[in-house]
Amino acid sequence: NAGVTQTPKFQVLKTGQSMTLQCAQDMNHNSMYWYRQDPGMGLRLIYYSASEGTTDKGEVPNGYNVSRLNKREFSLRLESAAPSQTSVYFCASSPSTGYGGYTFGSGTRLTVV
């Protein structure tokens, strides 16, 4: 049972570089989410996709773009990385409605220097 798989697990970028964080789930969930977590803080929602073909902004979308490639995959792109984007990024998925919680990936630790 893979659940939610995120790649890469670690990444160091230089300011201004771009990169894409990948996320895939194998639970046939309709909804997927990207959160970031800074040290000592809770998780903040960046973008989410309620269902395949839709995406919406969360609390902190600036500097990011997303693509819901298909039902399984939801990627997060940093077009021009900034030191303020140094964080741990978590992808999650959930059934679209009803009883059931979110399943999270193990995270991507990103450092922008």
Added chain:
Amino acid sequence: LAKTTQPISMDSYEGQEVNITCSHNNIATNDYITWYQQFPSQGPRFIIQGYKTKVTNEVASLFIPADRKSSTLSLPRVSLSDTAVYYCLVGFNSGNTPLVFGKGTRLSVIA
């Protein structure tokens, strides 16, 4: 989304029962109450979810009074491995209304 309030931190000795209370005064009729656990360097893990009264699973119990304005996560006989951050979330599990995580309660279990 309903705002939640929970203690920032708690300490407990091994073997004790730990109760973490969460306040959610403006909970809506359709909202569920969900608790997550997060270990360092890991993503949050779903622990338990309920709508009213009491829910119990192999990990924890969740007590919800009739007015649903608060809830209590109960961890029986904690061990050092229960040291983690615990998040209380309130909302309807709809993809269109994502859950908002607060800072959670940092539980430290002491030997």
